[in-house]
Amino acid sequence: MESTLKKLVWLYVILLIFEGSLRKWVLPSLANPLLIVRDPVALAIYTAAFFTGRFPRNGFLVAIAVLAVCSVIASFIAGQDNMWVMIYGLRINYGHLPLIWVIAKVLTREDVERLGSFLLIIALPMTVLMVAQFHAPMGAWINRGVGDDAGGQIFGADGKIRPPGFFSFITGPQLFYPLVAAFFLHQISGHRRLWLPLLLACGLAIVIALPVSISRTVMLATGIVGIAFFCCLPFTGGGVNLIRALLLVAIVGVGVSFLPVFQEGIRVFMMRWDTAAIGNDGDAWGSIMGRIMGNFTQPFYWAANAPFFGDGIGVGSNVGSRLLAGQIGFLLVEDEWGKVFLELGPVLGGAFLFLRVAIVFSLARLALRALFTARDNLPVLLLSACAIPIAQNQWAPPTILGFAVLGGGLVLASLNDEEAEDDELAVEDEDEIEVESAEEEPEIEPAPGATPPTLA
Template structure:
């Protein structure tokens, strides 16, 4: 059953990355149902974990169940009677969260590193696709939105879209590349699992994708991962050894890449977007707009909370799906930012409880990662934390991609804390499990005696 759960977790990860391609190009007529294509996989994981006794019932999962039940009661008290909207809201806030702890119980450290290798390998075609989208006109088929919608992508700058790669929208690369950068820096610092040329190619793919994305969020989020890596270097024991020399070599190659035409084009578009953002502030400073946006994300929600109904407006009402079901149009019926939406959906008390849970979970993961760094000199958990902390605590969960990366990031972090099991030990455990299963079955009729050959 453990192999089944691992297979389903891999399926969840693959769909997380490629579900946008299914919705845009492969099956555009099924774009709406494919919005929840990972939900059946999550349900299958829960069933397999339940039957195998691997479904965790810790304090976090119990709290999730309690908050979900309270949200149902509050929604009915608020007069929210649309069960589809209610169910979709529960899916957003609570439906996928227990996967974090199932990943922690099922995946080994080597599984985490293998998933990291997969992300790095995907980064190469992802960047090539983004370059193609970046250089194509907004009306090109490669830049179609979900459901085959022409011009369905977000404008960036200089007549370019913000290329989403395989994802539905730019929110995908904003979450993908920081996590890919975390695994790249971990491997480049001396823990390599990929062949060196492939690792270099994946690192350069991340480097090129950031300016091409024309996304300040992607750039800053990846910068946070790099800052976490630099800060962790002394404690992780990364000195002037092979790992440090590898990073210096890669930095030199990065300088060469900076002279490539596509890098220059991406940088020009990114800086245009940066200057446009700066022009919206009174000081004309882009950093002021970023700081103001961050501070506003913390202050505005509490202003909404002060005016929100006690029981809120009902869970799911503030999502795009809720808007389509209730008002017949896609948009934000309540508020665009996540914390304001939560307060308006759940009310000031229950909303604060849910957001408090997310913040507490983020702090818990951060402390676990710091413990691994200081006591085990392991920097992989803190790098994953740097990539996943913002999606878990602050970002919108209504977009399926953001929710997926929040869950995957938290699960990979906890699973990376598991002790390293050598391949031989894993084989011995599999043999032992097979022996136990065979012992439970009825003994078969003994076969004819054959000469026994020793294996060497």
């Protein structure tokens, strides 16, 4: 059953990466049902974990259960009685969240590094596909959106869409490449698992994808992982690791600078950057900082103006909009924290957001402890890739939700001490051997007429 659990986790990851391809190209007529294609897998993981005793028990899961029940009650009080909208809202906020701790119970450190190598290899065809989408016309088949929509992708610059790769939209690369970069930087810092030329090719793929994506979020999110990596260097082996890392980064940087596709990607990316600057009085960085600050300040406005019990869970999602208004859109607001306050109200919404932030702080405490005590940078690197998706990003898009829970689960699973687990198993085996030996030891009966021995 344990191997079945691991296979289900792998299936969840594979569907997370390729569900967009299913919705765009393979089964476009089933684009809407495939939106929740990972839900049955998540339920299967929960079921298998429960029956094998691997379903975790902690305060976070109790809080999730309590908040879910309160969300249903608040929705009924608010007058939102559409059960499908309510169920979909519960799915977004609470349905996949326990996977963070289930993944940590199922995967070992070895499994995490093996999964990281898999994602690094996937980055190669992902980047090749993004380059092809980058060069193809906006209306080309390869650039279609979900449901075979000819105009379903987001415009970038210079007549090009923001290439989503295997994903449905650019939100996929925004979360995929920071996570892959975390594994790449971990491997070049002295924990290499892939053949060095293959690892360098993966690094090239990551660097090429950044400008080709025409997405400032991809660039900045991956940059955060890079900053975390350099901050960890003093605690992970000092000069040797620093020299090795800088050398490999230099090789990747020099190699990619000669590629025409990288140079063109930089040109188009800077066009997108300049467009953002024009829309913000010539200050592109100001537009980014304004968006970041707005994500933290606007929710307080919505919290102050939201109904006490909110408008009902699920109302602010696109699916909720379709079910309630007959069209896709935002019935409430687009930013996540504002949506949460308007759906759940200031008290319950604040409690849910506090839970998300508390999860990040809990992961950070454990990751930093591993960095300082075990000189292990992988948990910190993984956390730098998933902290913002867990705490702040929208969870209604399935891809963002999937990477948030996967990233959190990998942070915890990377902390698993496999050697300690092996030692415990070895002790259990020794105990079993001793018990079996005692059971198999024959009893010696005294010979007829002999006097039994006595204690002196």
